Amino acid sequence: MKIRDLSIEGIDARLRADGLRIETGPFIFNIASRARGIAEALHVLYSDFRTYPAEGFSDFHVSVRLAGGLRRLLRPQSIFQLDGITPFKPLPGKQAFAMLEWGMNWCIYTHAHQYLIIHGAALERNGEALVLPAPSGSGKSTLCAALMNRGWRLLSDELILIDPKDLKLRALSRPVSLKNRSIDVLREFAPDAYISTPIRNTSKGTVAHMRPSRDSTERIGEHASLRWVVFPRFEEKAPLRLNAIGKAEMFMALADNAFNYTVMGELGFSALASLVDQASGFRADYGSLEAVITALNDTLEPAP
Amino acid sequence: MNVEPEYVIDAERFAWRSWAGDVVIFDRLSGDSWMMERPAGRILEFIAERGSPSFAAKRDCAVERASLSTESGREPDKVLATLIELGILIRFENTRSVD
Numbered sequence: 001m002k003i004r005d006l007s008i009e010g011i012d013a014r015l016r017a018d019g020l021r022i023e024t025g026p027f028i029f030n031i032a033s034r035a036r037g038i039a040e041a042l043h044v045l046y047s048d049f050r051t052y053p054a055e056g057f058s059d060f061h062v063s064v065r066l067a068g069g070l071r072r073l074l075r076p077q078s079i080f081q082l083d084g085i086t087p088f089k090p091l092p093g094k095q096a097f098a099m100l101e102w103g104m105n106w107c108i109y110t111h112a113h114q115y116l117i118i119h120g121a122a123l124e125r126n127g128e129a130l131v132l133p134a135p136s137g138s139g140k141s142t143l144c145a146a147l148m149n150r151g152w153r154l155l156s157d158e159l160i161l162i163d164p165k166d167l168k169l170r171a172l173s174r175p176v177s178l179k180n181r182s183i184d185v186l187r188e189f190a191p192d193a194y195i196s197t198p199i200r201n202t203s204k205g206t207v208a209h210m211r212p213s214r215d216s217t218e219r220i221g222e223h224a225s226l227r228w229v230v231f232p233r234f235e236e237k238a239p240l241r242l243n244a245i246g247k248a249e250m251f252m253a254l255a256d257n258a259f260n261y262t263v264m265g266e267l268g269f270s271a272l273a274s275l276v277d278q279a280s281g282f283r284a285d286y287g288s289l290e291a292v293i294t295a296l297n298d299t300l301e302p303a304p
Numbered sequence: 305m306n307v308e309p310e311y312v313i314d315a316e317r318f319a320w321r322s323w324a325g326d327v328v329i330f331d332r333l334s335g336d337s338w339m340m341e342r343p344a345g346r347i348l349e350f351i352a353e354r355g356s357p358s359f360a361a362k363r364d365c366a367v368e369r370a371s372l373s374t375e376s377g378r379e380p381d382k383v384l385a386t387l388i389e390l391g392i393l394i395r396f397e398n399t400r401s402v403d
Contacts, residue, residue, distance in 0.1 A: 247326065248341070251339070265332070266330060270319070273321040
């Protein structure tokens with residue numbers, strides 16, 4: 001069953017009872033919530049994801065609950081929990097869905113050390129993966145969302161998952177997090193894509209989420225081989241610069257952007273070195289989405 | 305008889321990968337990784353790939369030593385000393401003669 005097969009009321013009922021189980025690539029989340037807006041957001045942003053009955057194994061049991069007491073009436077707050085533990089301070093009630101998304105990311109990158117996890121976006125074309133490793137604010141999500149709307153399959157917007165055993169990338173394909181000006185940029189760039197109502201005044205500014213393409217969620221079980229690594233940097237009106245980089249530089253930049261490279265020890269080193277062997281690396285400074293996408297499509301040749 | 309020291313990488317502690325003279329080294333003890341660009345990296349690569357008997361006399365390595373001096377202004381022996389100080393290289397005296 002897909003999330004779209006449930007009504008908003010049906011989703012809400014599950015969230016309030018034993019939890020809504022959603023399969024997001026290699027992980028199953030059991031989500032419980034009484035916070036406003038969660039059911040509606042899941043209904044549209046996760047519409048193509050599989051859901052299962054509440055009984056059964058889940059990798060993560062998470063919840064977004066409302067803070068109790070008088071504050072609940074005066075100034076509602078949302079609390080994220082994993083297995084009943086509260087790892088973060090509450091956020092304003094209107095930020096409940098953003099908190100859920102951030103919390104789900106946190107669950108993965110603090111626990112899923114069977115994967116090498118790199119901070120960045122990943123997309124696939126003809127079985128070959130393009131990754132965009134970068135910290136927040138570099139324009140990677142903007143570029144990722146734009147590429148998803150130009151024929152690339154989304155693997156992940158935030159967490160690049162690599163299995164060190166077979167060096168394949170695993171797809172998460174959850175909603176793409178857009179911030180501040182990129183929201184309007186993407187509305188104009190991809191007018192047919194669904195973008196949620198912006199949530200204002202978060203710690204990251206104004207945040208909205210783009211629904212992953214149906215192809216991305218339908219093929220979420222398909223792995224991909226790393227082929228290209230592009231380190232993006234957006235600068236307003238900057239001329240396009242797309243420069244190849246050496247393997248060792250690529251290695252160190254990937255390690256710098258990894259969440260758990262040091263946790264994995266030599267396994268992480270070996271995996272990353274092998275990945276670098278098979279990939280071509282670039283730095284892309286850009287000020288125009290159309291220009292950088294054209295350049296990437298021209299430059300990123302498929303494997304012979 | 306001209307006697308040259310030999311250098312070997314401490315392979316029990318360090319893992320490494322090299323790409324065209326740029327080397328990334330992994331320290332199993334600390335968990336740290338770092339990069340050494342050529343030409344200094346090329347010298348390490350040379351030692352890693354071919355071993356270092358009569359290191360200083362090998363033609364390719366001699367070229368890299370000269371390149372290191374020219375490109376970076378760094379003395380090859382100082383680079384080697386740094387690598388020894390970091391524990392990456394182990395130096396021992398060769399008892400064999402060098403051509």
